[in-house]
Amino acid sequence: SQLAGNIAFLHVNDPDPVIVTASVDRIRLARRPHVELDQELSGQVTWTGTSSMEIRMEYKSEGQTWLEAFVTFVVLDRNTHKPTKIPPIVPETDAERKLFVDGAKRAAQKKALRKANQTPxxxxxxxxxxxxxxxxxxxxxxxxxxxxAILMSQTRMQSTEIAQPQVQNLHNRIFGGFLMRKAFELAFSTAYVFGGARPIFLEVDEVSFLAPVDVG
CATH class of the missing domain: 4.10.910 (30s ribosomal protein s13; domain 2)
Known part of the structure; x- marks a missing residue:
């Protein structure tokens, strides 16, 4: 979300940083929200590495969390476009320490999975x-x-989208949140056609941004 990006910019505290979204991990819907109630969206940095940070986002209603997501950002050097150091965070409470440890575990698991995917x-x-x-x-x-039985390839659906300038980010590339929404809509349609009934969203495992998307 845009709020997660704002939190990342505030943490880096650089007048002109290059911050890219690396991944969004585990968007989990705990319960169905009531649209007639006020909703609160909040987030905080829960883990930092050398050049990356994890931000936990949550939606609350009446004090109860109904949606949770973890967003990973990477900070790049503007000239070399290589990862650059960011300020570390210092957890102070037991809850913050748990979030930090869990974030470190997720980062280690993703690194291990990347290596494992190279060699089955x-x-x-x-x-x-x-x-x-x-x-x-x-x-x-x-x-x-x-x-x-049905072949996996027979369940495939695809769509074509012309990326308009109004959905670009600060770096003149397409905003990641827009891409995620389009991916969700296509996934929903695919599940609907395959299952023959309206699907109910529960959780997104992981969204990885492999390359930037240009306008057009």
């Missing part, structure tokens, strides 16, 4: 072979295959 584990390879074996009848002998 034996378990992943075995699972892939198993799934390929199940898919073979659908490809070679569809009349003999499980009538309730």
């Amino acid at each position: 584990s034996p378990q992943m390879e075995d699972k892939a072979r198993e799934m390929l074996q199940k898919a073979t009848p659908l490809l070679t002998m569809p009349s003999l295959a499980d009538p309730y």
Whole structure:
């Protein structure tokens, strides 16, 4: 969200920083909000690394959190576009220390997953072979295959969007929140078509921004 970006800018305390959204982790809907009640959106830096920070965002209604998300930002040097150091945070309360430790664990897990994705584990390879074996009848002998089975590729949906200047960020690239909304809308439509009934949103596992998106 824009508020998460504002918090990141305030923490860096640089007159002209280059801050990019690296990922949004686990957007969780705890309960359904009542639209007739006042809503409160807040956030704070919960963990800092050398050049990255995690910001916890939460929506509250009547003192209860109904939506929670963790946003990771990376700060780059304006000239070299390489990661640069940011001010560390010092947790003071037990709650802040827990948030900091949890944030460090999430950062370590993401780093480990990036390394693991480069070299598939034996378990992943075995699972892939198993799934390929199940898919073979659908490809070679569809009349003999499980009538309730469907290939993953057959569930694919896509959309085309012309990115307009009004959704650009400070760096003249498309705002990440806009991309997330479009991705959610497409995911909702895909689930609707596949399931044959209106889906109910519960949680987003992770959103990673791999490259900036230009206007146009």
